[in-house]
Amino acid sequence: MKILTVSDRVEPVLFAEFDPKRFAGIDLVLSCGDLPPEYLSFLVDALHAPCFYVRGNHDIRYESKPPLGCTDLHAKLVRVQGIMLLGLEGSRWYSGGPQQYSEREMKRIIRGLRPKLWIGKGLDIIVTHAPPRHIHDEEDQCHRGFRSFRWLIDKYSPKYFIHGHTHALFADPSQRITTVNRTKVINSYGYFILDVEADPMAP
Numbered sequence: 001m002k003i004l005t006v007s008d009r010v011e012p013v014l015f016a017e018f019d020p021k022r023f024a025g026i027d028l029v030l031s032c033g034d035l036p037p038e039y040l041s042f043l044v045d046a047l048h049a050p051c052f053y054v055r056g057n058h059d060i061r062y063e064s065k066p067p068l069g070c071t072d073l074h075a076k077l078v079r080v081q082g083i084m085l086l087g088l089e090g091s092r093w094y095s096g097g098p099q100q101y102s103e104r105e106m107k108r109i110i111r112g113l114r115p116k117l118w119i120g121k122g123l124d125i126i127v128t129h130a131p132p133r134h135i136h137d138e139e140d141q142c143h144r145g146f147r148s149f150r151w152l153i154d155k156y157s158p159k160y161f162i163h164g165h166t167h168a169l170f171a172d173p174s175q176r177i178t179t180v181n182r183t184k185v186i187n188s189y190g191y192f193i194l195d196v197e198a199d200p201m202a203p
Contacts, residue, residue, distance in 0.1 A: 001081055001196045004047070005188040007032035007129070007164025008056070010039050014191060018046055028080060031070075032164030032188045033089065033099075033129035034058045040067035052078065054089040056129040056164060057099045057142070073127055075109055077116050082198030086113070086158075087127045088149070091165055094142040099129070107148045123158045124196065131163040135178055136187050138166060153183045159196065161185045 004026045006014070013022065026047045031040055033056025044051045044067075051070040055062050066072070073087025088109065090099035101109075117123065130145055131137045132153060137145035143166055153161055161183050168189055170176050176187045186192060 001027045001083060001198050003028045003030060003125075003194050003196055004043070004049075004191060005030045005032065005127075005162050005186070005194070006035060006039075006043070006191045007188040008034045008167060009190045010035065011191050015039060015042060018042075020046065023047060026193075028052075028083075030085075030125070030127050030162060030188075032056070032127060032162060034164060037062055037065050037067035037070075040070050044069040050080065052080070052085060052087065052127065054087040054127055054129055055099050056089070057091040057097060060098055075113060077113065077123075083196060084122055084124045085127060086117075086123055086125070086152075089129055091130045091142060092144050092146065094140075101146075103147055106146050110148050110152065117156060123156045124160070126152060126158050126161045128161070128163045130165045131187070132161065132180075132185065135180060135185050136163065136166050136168075150180075153180055153185070157182045159183065160194070162188050162192075164188050 002025050026049050029043050029051035031053035033054050052073040054074050074089040078085045090101050093100040093102045132149035133145040133147040178185045
């Protein structure tokens with residue numbers, strides 16, 4: 001499965017300068033947040049692919065104007081073409097705005113998902129806005145990662161953990177990726193394309 005991940009920045013090559021040949025064969029779009037809803041709606045129409053998203057701390061218009069044709073993945077487990085997805089929105093609390101969570105609040109959300117995680121028997125991709133603590137995060141209050149995200153990686157060993165929130169420029173795609181145990185943690189800032197092998201036996 002060919003997956004396009006996006007976050008935090010509207011890329012001209014995916015919007016105003018979109019060339020369908022350049023992005024042919026995309027099977028799934030995953031948004032890690034802080035993007036205009038119109039941008040996600042455009043990608044769904046242009047790529048003819050489903051889109052699942054989590055909201056970032058700046059996605060204040062999604063309540064009144066959610067992206068058309070897209071699915072909110074927050075606190076849900078969804079299987080798509082043999083790939084099991086889990087989504088968690090938001091950033092660490094820093095000002096009391098929307099989609100801001102304390103470590104305790106995020107831990108509570110994850111605890112509520114544990115029965116579903118056990119029943120699901122396998123987790124392929126975790127999609128978040130914020131990064132895990134001490135992996136691609138920063139030390140200011142807003143951009144610190146969640147310790148509970150690192151616990152998810154250690155406990156469930158997803159193939160990929162894809163996040164946004166921390167802005168960075170990459171000279172090479174490999175600079176986006178940090179391998180933790182068996183999990184590849186990917187900073188999706190702007191956009192990134194990856195190929196994921198689906199489980200042929202999955203329902």
